[in-house]
Structures are given as C-alpha cells and as structure tokens.
Amino acid sequence: MARNVVVTGGGTGIGLEVARRFAEAGERVVIVGRRPGVLDHAAQEIGTNVTPLVCDLADPDAVEAALPALPARIDVLVNNAGSRETVLGAGPHAVLARWRGDFERNVLTAVLLTESVRDRLTPGSGRVVTVSSIAALRGAGSYGAAKASLHAWNHFLAAQLGPSGITANIVAPGTVAGTEFFGPRLDDAEVARRSARTLLGRIGESGEVAAAVYFLASAEAGFVTGEILHCNGGELLGR
C-alpha cells in the first residue's frame, strides 16, 4: 500500500530529490514550502504522486492553518526545510537576529510541524527523518548550534515515539551541490576548498542525501532509531 509522505522544503535541493525518490517509488508525497510557484514547478517536474502545500513552518499560525491539508495518517515525515540566517555583524542586535533566525529556520520548522502531527504518525511503522548538518558537529556559529539542537531533540522524540513503534532519526549532510542553500557563495574555489576536506575528494549530490533519508524511512530500518546518519564523504573525520 502506498505510504503518505510529507517532505518539508520539498520544492528545491535535497528536499526535491527526497520527494522525487518517494514519488518514483509510488508513495503519495506532500511537499511543503513558502513559495507556491517553486512548489508547483517541483510537483510538475516530478510528475505524479506529489501535492504542493504552502506554509511557513516557522509560523505557528501558518502551521495550524495547514493541518487540515495534511494527510490524516502520515507514514513518513521528512523535516528537511532549513536555511542559514544571513544577518551579519557583531552588535547584540545582529547577534540576536542571527541566532534567533537560525533557530527559527532550522529548529522550529521541524519541531512545530512534528509536534502538530505526532498523533497522525502511523503506529508500528511510522518514520520521522530530520535533516541536520555536519555543522552540528564541526561548528558554524548559530547555524551549527541550531542544527545540534535537532540532535538533542531527535533523541527525545525517538524516546517518546519508540513505544508506538515509530522511529526518529537524523541525516547530517556535508556540503551538497545544486541547492539554494549556498547560492553564489559555492563558487569553484569554494567547491575545491570543501572537496579537499573530504576523504572522497568531492562534495555531495542531493540524490545521495535523499538515498540516506529513504533508507531511514524504509521498513528495513525499523530497528534504527535515535541515530545520526552522517552523509559527508568522510569530512567529519577529515584527512
């Protein structure tokens, strides 16, 4: 039977490849993001089994308003939406904006939705997969701290959902090409610099992260919970 899958940030980058992977396997996928045009384009590009849903997941009113449009039974929830706050500066107002922004963008987007739909997760087989980052373990200021918060929260979530037979895991990617995350900052020199930090000598592809998400959402991964699956070409250990 086809599963109901919700992929946040499913309109672009890693989330788009995650949505594609599930849709091509015949699952029903809802992709969530803030830009209707981007979501519509993604749904058309994938072709079948994909429904766009516009929602700012950092806004509790928007999450509440979106709930009726989400499936009554959710088999797989992929918390992938996130981005890096771009406010610069060292003054307390800039620091506050950066830290608050990164927390809202990367933690609240996952927590508000997951807590709102936790009673819809399928007992016995439900899966929650949350995308954090290598930055959670190797620094990166407020962004890394926000992603690290997801790791602590995931352990708590796995403990709460475990008695219902539902797993909760993290995928922590290293640098991934072809997404909106870095924009023009990921030029050739930056790709070379980041590639050199890995054991494979290259940065990753969105599809490779999607494969890790797909595994953790599979029936075969039913005894894996509370874990962090690193997907970074060996960058975490380094040379």
Ligand SMILES: NC(=O)c1ccc[n+]([C@@H]2O[C@H](COP(=O)([O-])OP(=O)(O)OC[C@H]3O[C@@H](n4cnc5c(N)ncnc54)[C@H](OP(=O)(O)O)[C@@H]3O)[C@@H](O)[C@H]2O)c1
């Ligand atoms: N690319 C990398 O190298 C890398 C490395 C490690 C971890 N990650 C993580 O991977 C995840 C996916 O990033 P990506 O690289 O694929 O970048 P991306 O192309 O920018 O994707 C992020 C997606 O999240 C959505 N989104 C952001 N804020 C949202 C909100 N408040 N409500 C709803 N949707 C929201 C965006 O759509 P809208 O703007 O339309 O809302 C966008 O589709 C992120 O959590 C990122 O932190 C990326």
